Amino acid sequence: MRSTDPCSRRALAKAGLLGAASAPLLASCGFGRGGEMVLSDEPVELRLSWWGSDLRTQQTNEAVAAFEAEHPNITVRGEYKEFGAYWDGLATTFAANDAPDVIQMDEQYFKSYSARGALVDLNEAEAAGFLDLSRIEEDLLVTGQAEGGQFALPIGSGVIALAVNADMLAQYGMDMPDDTTWTWDDYAAIALELTERGGGDITGSGITGGVDVASVRYWVRQRGNELFGENGDVTLDPDLLVELWEYYIGMIESGASGTPQQMVEDTGVGVEGGRLATGRTAFGLIHNTQISALRRGSGADMRLLQMPQHDGMPGNFIKPSMYWAVSAGSEHPAESSLLVDFLVNSEAAADVLGTERGVPANTEILEYLTPQFDESDRIAVDYLEAVVPGDPLIVTPNGGSNVNPLITRIGQEVYFGETAPDEAAEALIDELQGEIDATK
Amino acid sequence: MTATAELRGLRGDRAKAKPENKAAFWFLLPWFLGLFAVTLGPMAASFYLSFTDYNLLQPPEFTGLGNFERMLTDERLHSSLGVTFTYVLVSVPLQLGLALALAVLLDRGVRGLAFYRSVFYLPSLLGASVAIAVLWRTVFGTEGLFNEGLGLFGIEGRGWISDPETALSTLITLNVWTFGSPMVIFLAGLRQIPAMYYEAAAVDGASPLRRFASVTLPLLTPIIFFNLVLQIINAFQSFTQAFIVSGGTGGPVDSTLFFSLFLYQRGFGNFDMGYASALAWLLLVIIGAFTAINFWASKYWVYYDD
Amino acid sequence: MTDTLTRTAAPRRESAVRPVRRSRGRVRAFCKHLLLVACAGVMLYPVLWMVVSSLRPNDEIFRSPGLILAELETGNYEAGWNAFEHPFGYFMVNSAIVVLGAIIGNLIACSMAAYGFARLEFTGRRWWFAVMLLTLMLPIHVIIVPQYVLFSEFGWVNTFLPLIVPKFLATDAFFVFLMVQFIRGIPRELDEAARIDGAGHPRIYLRIVLPLMVPALATTAIFTFIWTWNDFFSQLIYLIDPDMHTVPLALRAFVDAQAGTNWGATFAMSTVSLLPVFLVFLFGQRFLLRGIATTGGK
DSSP: OOOOOTTSHHHHHHHHHHGGGGGGGTTTSSTTOOOOSSOOSSOEEEEEEEEOOHHHHHHHHHHHHHHHHHOTTEEEEEEEEOHHHHHHHHHHHHHTTOOOSEEEEOHHHHHHHHTTTOBOOHHHHHHTTSOOOTTBOHHHHGGGEETTEEOOEEEEEEOEEEEEEHHHHHHTTOOOOOTTTOBHHHHHHHHHHHHHHHTTSOEEEOOOSSSSHHHHHHHHHTTTOOSBOTTSSBOOOHHHHHHHHHHHHHHHHHTSBOOHHHHHHHTTSOTTTSTTTTTSEEEEEEEGGGHHHHHHHHOSOEEEEOOOBSTTOOOOOOEEEEEEEEBTTOSOHHHHHHHHHHHHHOHHHHHHHTTTTSEESBHHHHHHHGGGOOHHHHHHHHHHHHOOOOSOOOOOOTTOTTHHHHHHHHHHHHHTTSSOHHHHHHHHHHHHHHHHHHTO | OOHHHHHHHHTTOHHHHSOOHHHHHHHHHHHHHHIIIIIHHHHHHHHHHTTEEOOSSSOOEEOTTHHHHHHHHOHHHHHHHHHHHHHHHHHHHHHHHHHHHHHHHHHSSOTTHHHHHHHHHHHHHHTTOTTHHHHHHHHHSTTSHHHHHHHHTTOOOOOGGGSTTTHHHHHHHHHHHTTHHHHHHHHHHHHTSOHHHHHHHHHTTOOHHHHIIIIIHHHHHHHHHHHHHHHHHHHHTOOHHHHHHTTTSOOSTTTTOOHHHHHHIIIIISSOHHHHHHHHHHHHHHHHHHHHHHHHHHHHHOOOOO | OHHHHHHHHHHHHHHHSOOOOHHHHHHHHHHHHHHHHHHHHHHHHHHHHHHHHHTSOGGGTTTSOSSOOSSOOOHHHHHHHTSSSSOHHHHHHHHHHHHHHHHHHIIIIIHHHHHHHHHOOOTTHHHHHHHHHHTTSSOHHHHHHHHHHHHHHHTOTTSSHHHHHHHHTTOOHHHHHHHHHHHHTSOHHHHHHHHHTTOOHHHIIIIIIHHHTHHHHHHHHHHHHHHHHHOOHHHHHHOOSGGGOOHHHHHHTTOOTTTOOOHHHHHHHHHHHHHHHHHHHHHHHHHHTOSHHHHTOO
16 A cells, blocks of 8 residues: 655655655656666657757757657657756756756756766667767767766857957958967957057957856967866866956956956847947957857858967867757657757758757768858858867866856956956866865 | 733733634635645755755755855855845835835826826836846946936946946846836825825815825835835845846846845756755845844834724 | 826815815926926836837847837837747737736635734734745745645646646735735724624625725736736746747747847837736726725725
8 A cells, every 4th residue: 555665656745745855855766767778669758958049949849840750659849948047947857857858958067967867878879779979070079978978969069269340340441360370469459459440439359258168268278278177177277367367457458358347238138239249349259150140130241260379279179069968867768869869960950950059060961051051150160160179178077067157257356356366266266176076 | 822812811802812713714724725735845845955965966965054054154145145135225215215205196186197107117017027138238338328318417427237336236226116016005005095084184284294194104004014024025035137137147246146146046056956945044034034123113113903 | 098097086185185276286286297207208218228129120229229210120020929839929828827817816815814814813823924924035946946846746847737726825925915914904993893783704804805905906916917927937947838838938038148139029029028017007007096095985
């Protein structure tokens, strides 16, 4: 009569009613207890979840319909949310063992989930023949690996790039800089000259670094350092961070870049509402795939330039724009893997999805899509191909999911003059390492 | 029987002291059901979680008072408490003052009342919308309306929302701007004042100001009290506006990091729900203390007709 | 409609205060209007900016200052309305269902609880009242996970039930407290009189107290409408399936920092979703004015 399995639905319901008693049960049931890696003969319903704009939602729904047509016994329910809300919802559903089967995953969160056993090792799916990993760009594929397994599959890639408003350069009689040879000093000088020629109407550059994880990574990699080490600890060299911040403090003081206030105002309104798009500044840092949003929002001739150089060191890295992952609690890991395979490897899906989730990680798909590119796509892809990447990116470890807000906050303290760069650099590293240690 | 009821019984007020438990049970039945089935369980769970290390993905681990000890040395927590207290102490009186003033103004015989009321309420309808981040920048940004206005007087503005020194004041302004809810409650309260009191005052030949002071204000005190208690509770928990305007960061430089926002960042951003739960209970104690003081003080200034 | 309102509102004041000095009254009224219009103008600027921006092409929204429209671009409305697999109106219907359920629940359950707290003497009344206030004080972000576990065990995830059923159980302590304050403002003599006539509590509640607290009920209904219509977090957690999405979820789904947000469509649909709330308030507020003054004052 009495249920002895603490994870039976009835036991849970009772515990839920008793409130406090339910707390120890949160998330203790179910994960890793998903179904077997075999296809079912029965009708299967999968849940697929992603964040993104309305355009992504339309395209994904279309791709899903094509998948359902190929697999009549599988129905896929799409779920979409805005980026911030997405993570709250995802964590909550995991806590209740009610997570979607297929999950769009981000580089900063991926290990926080995989290290806690929340995701399926996709190598098993490949071994069972449901998923082909062979055509994914090798440097990208490793960014989905952790603890000896392939817990996430990169969908596409992006790189950071300097966007420039070519119309504005022409207006103030400046030449397009030669981005094959330019250094950070050249960049500062060009930006300053633009500000001066603008006579107060514009600034040459925005504050393009030191308040986001991508620019910090780029800067230190150009100097032979890494944000995180292979063992999951922080390896960032504080002196390099200080150097980066001081470079931008110099730009702010000289007027080459905008003020910290302007920088803050640009967060939260998106790339098409920022000063770069509204024609108040000529140079800004974006991801190469944001170029289409920027061109749309600005109506100007926006182009991408290679980042300034430092001693010829390749600081660049191909960042996985996002991943697909399968929830460990999924009752249908085999069908889920088929869906991932379809979304990443099939031409039918590529026709619909295009480059909206980044330049495709599947090299054959990229080739297949190339003839169909529009101008913005072409700019983004040409840029990516021109980039000389350094070593593959070392992914954010478990406990580091907050690294970007952390850098934003402490970088702002520095630019607003509230904390000295050297103190701030130490504080940043301490806090980040502390978060990581707390998960060990 | 409770002590107070017993006391009343001693005073010989027996008719009133007789507990109407049966009737009360039926009237409060839905509320009791809700309390025990929906509200208390999750509250108790969060209480338990506040003594654990809980990352949402794995079972919670009991850590005793660990989370509470951590609070002592958590500098961001301390600065978020500072931000929150400033916000509560400044924005609540301002918002309630404005709401009361406009409610009294709009309750009088001004033509087009319905229109004005709706117009003044409109911002409150928008208060939590995603659009507010952009809208607020158009007003308080470097090139916003406010700076343009200052420019007319030859004053040079600044990036109000983006300067750590002034960012919090713009959020206080945002809260004051959405004064519609307390205003509506005041309006409803004003309508609840029986006309006979005004008639009596008019017979006595009281001036409008005097009537306001001796009739309106005292009879409105239960509603003022309600608004005060609730707006303080709401202000302590304020989240959405700071979340949207700062893009979830509480920036610049934590200058708008409200307590709830900090708690949310810990809980969902850092997978630190155990600590977040402990923070929530700290907030409960703080709000509880404020509310208790409010209730205690209400004995001296709130007038009930019963 | 404004005329009828001022007329129904006017009598009690007019009878009480005779307009003695008319010309001075006019000047004063004019000043009042001036003040109100100035306030309204400042307050409305952001709202107007949003409406105007929704009528601008996307690439001009952030580049054209002020409120002057060069041309009327209605494409944003079309794009926003059809942005998802359902037309935007579908989400508005979903929101309306949730809102309607929540309003009915709150009106019934909160007024019953409030009557109990305000008019009945029962064991541990103060203690229970304190418990009710306590339930207001814990931030939702730590409640939501255990609550989700609970409702997911009930099988209520992806339905409107977690958003509606609790309202029928008076879990919105805000409104219980609000109504308690209003009921305490109703003179006791009124129900004592009814009691002498032999009325029990249910009758007093239905016949005396409810009619006299119409402003509080209207306030509850209007606030429930607006707060539910705008509520994002709990709807986000419980309404997973796009078929169940409501207005706030749909609006938020336009925003994407990475790939770019269609601000024109976002503003257009924000404007559209503001409309019903505004209309509800415009027409609902007449009930705010039905106080004792106009119905029960003897």
